[in-house]
């Protein structure tokens with residue numbers, strides 16, 4: 001029925017059905033190849049929700065799909081202070097150095113300490129703050145303590161839930177990245193429009209997030225893998241691997257390849273496997289992150305002023321170098 005023939009109660013009931021339906025359809029459209037419904041079905045339902053919200057503005061909710069298509073043009077980015085700093089990671093570049101890290105970790109432990117191995121997504125770190133389950137702020141890492149408020153831009157990314165599956169107040173951190181095929185298509189378009197192309201997906205993601213006009217961000221097909229929380233309290237996980245399962249159950253997208261490694265050889269096997277798979281992944285990675293899996297043990301190991309002691313990033317040799325070498329050989 002047209003909206004103007006609905007009572008306010010009927011409109012409220014219909015809006016309450018349309019919001020989750022449109023959110024689910026939107027995520028399916030962006031995250032899986034096969035959309036759930038034809039575009040015209042989505043568009044008609046979306047138009048109905050827009051009409052209801054225009055007729056009854058007090059029916060607009062923060063998690064409504066109409067609130068995340070961008071449209072706010074900022075004049076600049078306000079600063080955000082990370083009460084719990086977003087730490088960076090120490091790097092190692094060889095298995096020998098990794099063995100050194102392992103010795104330091106295992107030194108003061110009487111039992112074997114297991115690791116959680118994760119692909120190091122080549123994007124940029126973001127922090128998402130939720131209050132009672134609703135997204136209230138999103139920001140860049142910045143220098144680890146002061147970042148930029150990019151809430152309006154992050155709200156346009158389908159893999160970022162506007163509303164959690166539980167009404168938690170929590171701050172979640174992860175990586176925002178541009179999939180390789182979105183990157184290729186973006187550069188093709190920019191080349192066709194005579195605009196400078198982006199050097200790599202990481203720069204493209206950074207440039208897309210630092211847009212003052214969030215409609216530009218909305219058009220860039222960004223995605224996320226979340227991997228950490230600022231304070232563990234609201235999450236009852238005892239290991240990093242369980243933490244990732246918790247984040248998934250809350251509605252976040254986490255990277256599916258992470259694996260618990262009981263021994264250093266298991267870590268090396270994971271590194272070998274994903275060094276071989278790197279070029280076939282739909283997103284860029286620049287290494288492997290090895291984390292002590294036990295969260296209490298992480299807390300016990302603590303952090304230096306900049307990096308946690310309980311994790312290390314094993315970095316691949318820079319890809320550009322190999323590409324140049326490959327071109328020279330080819331020519």
Ligand SMILES: NC(=O)c1cnc(OC2CCCC2)nc1N
Nearest residue numbers: 087118119120121175227228289
């Ligand atoms: N780029 C990544 O994929 C990535 C980055 N960082 C972390 O861990 C944080 C947790 C505390 C300091 C670093 N994990 C990752 N997987």
